[in-house]
Amino acid sequence: QVQLVESGGGLVKPGGSLRLSCAASGFTFSDYFMAWIRQAPGKGLEWISYISSSSSYTNYADSAKGRFTISRDNAKNSLYLQMNSLRAEDTGVYYCAKVLVSSTLFFDYWGQGILVTVSS
Amino acid sequence: EIVLTQSPATLSLSPGERVTLSCGASQSISNYLAWYQQKPGQAPRLLIFDASNRATGIPARFSGSGSGTDFTLTISSLEPEDFAVYYCQQRSSWPLSFGQGTRLEIK
Numbered sequence: 001q002v003q004l005v006e007s008g009g010g011l012v013k014p015g016g017s018l019r020l021s022c023a024a025s026g027f028t029f030s031d032y033f034m035a036w037i038r039q040a041p042g043k044g045l046e047w048i049s050y051i052s053s054s055s056s057y058t059n060y061a062d063s064a065k066g067r068f069t070i071s072r073d074n075a076k077n078s079l080y081l082q083m084n085s086l087r088a089e090d091t092g093v094y095y096c097a098k099v100l101v102s103s104t105l106f107f108d109y110w111g112q113g114i115l116v117t118v119s120s
Numbered sequence: 121e122i123v124l125t126q127s128p129a130t131l132s133l134s135p136g137e138r139v140t141l142s143c144g145a146s147q148s149i150s151n152y153l154a155w156y157q158q159k160p161g162q163a164p165r166l167l168i169f170d171a172s173n174r175a176t177g178i179p180a181r182f183s184g185s186g187s188g189t190d191f192t193l194t195i196s197s198l199e200p201e202d203f204a205v206y207y208c209q210q211r212s213s214w215p216l217s218f219g220q221g222t223r224l225e226i227k
Contacts, residue, residue, distance in 0.1 A: 044220050044221050045156075045158075045207055045221075046218070047216040047217070062215070100166065104169075107154075107156075107164075108175060110165075111163065112163060113163055
């Protein structure tokens with residue numbers, strides 16, 4: 001069955017960096033676009049970034065542009081999010097998500113989420 | 121940027137009742153809309169995609185309709201496990217966006 005397992009979250013000071021990872025299994029990872037979506041405490045969902053199946057295309061929300069970098073390693077079935085210059089408003093649960101069909105940007109499988117806390 | 125507005129913010133209903141949730145888009149998004157269900161402490165679950173197609177394993181009591189700017193999610197008869205927060209999401213244009221959510225509470 002499809003599994004997405006995030007790791008790499010934790011407490012970081014404002015201005016610091018974190019690298020999130022998402023280990024995928026149960027599907028042909030290299031066939032699907034993938035995305036990161038976050039949820040601030042008690043708030044709604046916010047799309048952060050997506051990456052195409054071959055890494056040819058990436059896109060970012062304005063809140064992430066210039067600070068976050070999405071990447072993937074199809075040989076390792078892994079998705080990454082490098083987060084730099086972190087701010088308090090980046091605090092939340094970060095989900096990796098698989099698109100429903102190849103490049104269709106609806107998300108049918110989500111990881112359990114990983115908490116990122118940005119605080120001094 | 122396309123803004124999705126969900127209404128109402130909160131609904132209090134009883135099991136067995138029928139409920140309709142609304143999602144309005146700030147501009148036309150054709151049928152490029154999905155609905156998700158999220159329970160406390162869990163990741164969202166895809167219910168409906170392309171406005172009216174049920175995702176794999178979703179019970180028939182969930183249905184979606186609409187196109188353009190006005191969309192609805194209907195649950196024909198509420199089960200206890202349906203009390204959760206529901207979000208709509210559009211993929212018509214960048215950036216992808218979600219509605220603010222409708223909380224469905226047990227009355």
